[in-house]
Amino acid sequence: MSWKLTLYDYIHHRNLMDIDYTVEPLLPLVQDGAFLQRQARVLARRQDTDRERRLIPVKSETRLVIDRVDGQPGRTIVDVTLKRKTNSRIRENEQEERRIERERITLHEGLDGWSIIGVEMLQTERSLRLKPSPPGGLLEVDDRPYAEETVRTMSVPFLNRTMVRELDFAARAVYDRHKAAAYADLWWDKGNPDYLTFEVDCTNYVSQCLFAGGAPMNYTGKRDSGWWYKGRLGGREHWSFSWAVAHSLPSYLLTSRAGARGREASSAQELDLGDVISYDWDGSGRFQHSTIVTAKDPDGMPLVNAHTVSSRHRYWSYTDSYAWTDKTRYRFIRIADQV
Secondary structure (H helix, E strand, O other), X not given: OOHHHHHHHHHHHHHHHHHHOXXXXXXXXXXXXXXXXXXXXXXXXXXXXXXXXOEEEEEEEEEEEEEEEEEEOOEEEEEEEEEEEEEEEEOOEEEEEEEEEEEEEEEEEEOOEEEEEEEEEOOOOOOOOEOOOOOOXXXXXXXXXXXXXXXXXXXXXXXXXXXXXXXXXXXXXXXXHHHHHHHHHHOOOOOOOOOOOOOOOHHHHHHHHHHHOOOOOEOOOEOOOOEOEEEEEOOEEEEOHHHHOOOHHHHHHHHOOOOOOEEEEOOHHHOOOOOXXXXXXXXXXXXXXXXXXXXXXXXXXXXXXXXXXXXXEEEOOOOOOOOOOOOOEEEEEEEOOEO
């Protein structure tokens, strides 16, 4: 069997694993014990969540895209994109979740053929982390980006002058939740070329959705105040921390008196389309991921979209995320209908 056939066999058994909540289908192929243990923990959490929801998985399909191959005698390293679709049923109601994941898979050729000796996740649901401010200074828009992760542009970015609107503080705009959710569904699996796409893109994506729903920007021109985006000019990025950093967005929304703003809800069930959930994976008090509500399940619980690990109509609790821990805390933000 060639390494490609082993890879396709791996994908087939991953689909079986997702339906049966067990890593057993992978055991003949995968020798990475740490990966198998991680998967077993995620599957156990997901099974508990699905039971609570009375959800039955029906079918799992994965389209494999090979992005890069590093071939050596007896060893091959492959970067892949997994475009996953899961169909499930809650009572008589069908629902579909989509997700895009990227992995680096290391294959080894032994006497019995090819096997997988390593599986590494290439994306995590973590936020941009900011470096400290320069001594004695604020972070202004014209400073170099103070993010440890590198901003990666998926297309040629530009200043879209039609996006940045002058604010009339005496009037309030109506937040259209359906438009926000429709934008989220349109761009869930790709970056809108009118914006920069970040290596960790979850909050940038959620901000775009809020803006598409009619939440006006609060343009201050300063990194650490307001909620705004202009793009890249002269080799510099022009956006506020609240636009692109997971911890900064909820802080802005809950204290803002202009532009996008919201209030904290006590439970996920209180949320509607276009509302926001922030995730603090380790209970540290710093939020590291952002999602937007785009649908409801038959019990009225939110289904969300996100970027970085691109997801469409994923259950809000994220217990099936590699980032989730038993210390995970959530912040539920109800966006104001008049913003």
